[in-house]
Amino acid sequence: MKRPQRPAGSTTPRVLIVDDEADLLELLELTLLRMGLEPQRAMTVAAAKKLLAEQWFDLCLTDMRLPDGTGLELVQHIGQHHPQLPVAVITAFGSAENAVAALKAGAFDYLSKPVSLEQLRALIKSALKVPEKASEAAAPRxxxxxxxxxxxxxxxxxxxxxxxxxxxxxxxxxxxxxxxxxxxxxxxxxxxxxxxxxxxxxxxxxxxxxxxxxxxxxxxxxxxxxxxxxxxxxxxxxxxxxxxxxxxxxxxxxxxxxxxxxxxxxxxxxxxxxxxxxxxxxxxxxxxxxxxxxxxxxxxxxxxxxxxxxMPALREMREDIPGMAEAILARLAAQSGVPAPRLSEAAVAALKDYSFPGNVRELENILERALALCPGSEIGREDLYLSVPEAALEDTAREPGAKWPLQEYLDRMEKEAILEALEKTRYNKTAAAKLLGITFRALRYRLERLGID
Structure with a gap:
């Protein structure tokens, strides 16, 4: 669905407010008008969808409970058909679950009843500054x-x-x-x-x-x-x-x-x-x-x-290591005011084989040290000081029955015990939890953590 275009010559931001309570609609409209905005009201989900298909809006405020549906349904509709339109929901006091559900569905923010005009104004000012595309706000990092x-x-x-x-x-x-x-x-x-x-x-x-x-x-x-x-x-x-x-x-x-x-x-x-x-x-x-x-x-x-x-671990994206190392070296060299050395093929291979327990931060430390100690224009395998044969350690750790890394070994043993208990109880989770000596809730958490379906 194509989003309607802003009317030619129009500069006043337009706000769609969706609620079936006349008193709240009056309050919202009055607040918006005093802020120099143009409000448009709808009292049902269907009416809101019709207006969204016909007119341009800069913001949508919707109640969670509506006669023909929910505000969550409207949030999902806007996310699918009008992804550049920020939408905020108004939830009943203490309805934390509704607020969280709306945010997960793509809502910009939420307000709790009774609506605080101070928070309403802050939300509107914040929402109307959202760029059309996040990429327009160029970041140096x-x-x-x-x-x-x-x-x-x-x-x-x-x-x-x-x-x-x-x-x-x-x-x-x-x-x-x-x-x-x-x-x-x-x-x-x-x-x-x-x-x-x-x-x-x-x-x-x-x-x-x-x-x-x-x-x-x-x-x-x-x-x-x-x-x-x-x-x-x-x-x-x-x-x-x-x-x-x-x-x-x-x-x-x-x-x-x-x-x-x-x-x-x-x-x-x-x-x-x-x-x-x-x-x-x-x-x-x-x-x-x-x-x-x-x-x-x-x-x-x-x-x-x-x-x-x-955030993925560096060992999960080994194909990125050469390019990342080159970019980091260029930045470090520029900061030091020296030409950026190149990495030898052996150095690149060693970096790709290394497990990087410290991830990108460790990669930066390794390259910063190599840049300071390398005498020439090329960083070799020996300049990286990767004294431990990490690749060999990883291969050993993957051997069946290996007891390291310790967490992987413990997870494997725990998974075997849980699967055995489930088989013995014919996959009755309550009975399996009792057999294992843990609560049903604890078993459910472990099933999720270990990826047992």
Whole structure:
């Protein structure tokens, strides 16, 4: 379906509001008119679809409950037929599941009833700044490589740049999780606002709350002046929570509330302040496993993990290593003001055979060291100092019965025990869980983690 064109000479943004409550429609229309926008109303899903087919809109606001369908249905329709149109949903108070479902379906953002006009204005201003194409917001950084794994990640990041949905990035250490978060920010409508990166594991537990939310003068001994926290510093922009799994449980409760209410209270303050931040989180740990073990709150997990991005390990895209190494060498040489050396065939082969436990970060370290120590214009195999025959180790690890890497060995043993229990109980999962001495929920988690269908 072709999207209608903007009327010639029209510069006033047009907003489609879809709701069957007359009072809320009046409130929304009045707010939009006062902002200098042109509202158009629809009271059913069918009426909204008809208007979308006939007219140009810059934004759509829809309630979740409508007489002939749901707002989720409309979000999916817009995503399929009008992918450049941002759509936000209005959910009933406390309906976190609906909000998360809408964000996963492609909604730009959401509002909870009763609608806060302050949050409504902030959402509208943010949505109307979304670029027509994420690629128009050129970013100086990029993900190197052309393998299918990295191409999939690049496409997903471009899509996420047009949304306000919380994103959780997983992957091994050094695989580029922070770079992915920065790319989402730099290609979004928030690119002119701050990107604040926080290593959650590096903050002492007794300082976590004051670091996140700030404090008022006199709130505690040593608080000599008012100070903003990470949320206030990132207001209007993106807050990147790296190693979020390391947050203590009491802080997880406070973080969940700040994300849901979009408000924070400084230590020592008597009132809350509104904040507009997009949350992107990351960890190299298995967050769902931490939920299962009680070390991470399930409600916060569902709030953070609305959309998951998995960064591939470097060993999963070995075909990209030569090109990545060449690009990294060129950048490092330019920074040092020296000509970029070339990699010998033996050096390239050694890099492709290496397992890279530290991923791209380790590749950069290896090449930076080689550039500093290499005496000539060519980096040889010996200049890389890959003293351990990683390829041989990998071949050994793949042998049947090998006990390393340890995690792969343990997973294999666990999988065998689960399959044996399922066979003994004729695939009755409840009975299998009892036989294994674990809860049904724990078994379900392990089946998912180990890929057992």
């Amino acid at each position: 990029t993900l190197l490589g052309s393998s299918p794994a990295i191409q999939h990640v690049r496409a997903l990041l471009d899509k996420l740049a047009r949304s306000q949905a919380p994103v959780h990035i997983t992957g091994e250490s050094g695989s580029g999780k922070e770079l992915a978060a920065r790319l989402i920010h730099e290609r979004s409508n928030r690119r002119d606002k701050p990107f604040v990166a926080v290593n959650c594991g590096a903050i002492p537990e007794n300082l976590v709350e004051s670091e996140f939310f700030g404090y008022k003068k006199g709130a505690f001994t040593g608080a000599d002046a008012d100070r903003e926290g990470f949320f206030q510093a990132a207001n209007g922009g993106t807050l990147f929570l790296d190693e979020v799994a390391d947050l203590p449980l009491p802080m997880q409760v406070k973080l969940l509330r700040a994300i849901q209410e979009k408000r924070v209270r400084k230590l020592g303050a008597t009132q809350e302040d509104p904040v507009d931040v997009r949350i992107i989180s990351a960890t190299h740990q298995n967050l769902s496993g931490l939920v299962e073990s009680g070390r991470f709150r399930q409600d916060l997990y569902y709030r953070l993990n609305v959309i998951e991005v998995r």
